[in-house]
Amino acid sequence: MLHTRENWWPPGLYRDEAGYYLYDGTMDAETFSQARRSLNRNEGPALLYDLYPRSIDVAEHPGVVAEVWCMAEFPAHLLDADDWVMLFEEAGYTEDGKPARRPRESVTVYRGCHPDRRFGMSWTTDPERAQWFADRDLGRGTGDVYQAEISPGLLLAYIHEDHRQEAEYVVDPTALNNETVKMVRPARPFQS
Structure with missing residues (x-):
């Protein structure tokens, strides 16, 4: 069961009937972090994956990839390695985000x-x-x-x-x- 605090979600963030995260518009890093904090720590990878590239540009906001990675308990179990590599490469090499x-x-x-x-x-x-x-x-x-x-x-x-x-x-x-x-x-x- 997903534990969320949807009333803390940024306006425009929602889940569709299939459970995918969607956002009306373009999200900045601060808004993304607010959304991620409103979820169970292991939901962050799904949030990032669902919102990229339509709503969050990880090349413009590279710190969000490292943020999601380090907050999840076992991030490599939550997305495939190929997906993580793609996200990190798109963000570019970072140190502490x-x-x-x-x-x-x-x-x-x-x-x-x-x-x-x-x-x-x-x-x-x-x-x-x-x-x-x-x-x-x-x-x-x-x-x-x-x-x-x-x-x-x-x-x-x-x-x-x-x-x-x-x-x-x-x-x-x-x-x-x-x-x-x-x-x-x-x-x-x-x-x-």
Whole structure:
């Protein structure tokens, strides 16, 4: 069940009979953020996806993509990777939601997760933070820590200054495979 505060929605925002979000007109970043805050945190990706490109121009308001990404609990489970890559690429590379230059060299990143999810989009520059994610790999016990070298062209965004402080790079997963992603720490024994 969707939990909304529709009375807090910006005027002109509504859902059609099929449940898609629609907005009468063009939305700016502040209005989008107001709409996103009126929804359950995991509804943000659907809101963005439904409103783009007709009502929100993510190239003009690039911060909304990172905002939605970092507010959702498991954003990569809520939209396909191809859709996220398209949205991030349209927004352009950002750091903490603001347009920025991509790093000029490859970045070493880490991911703590179950082996089935090692080719995901969320990575951190902090190996200890990756270990924290590995230790809390929800529903699957503990996970491994993986490392990858990501070339600048595959870095979609850097998010750190939000409430999570995760030193997170969002990466295009197309170049992630068994040759580019290496396990650096196996799962720790489960502690009850």
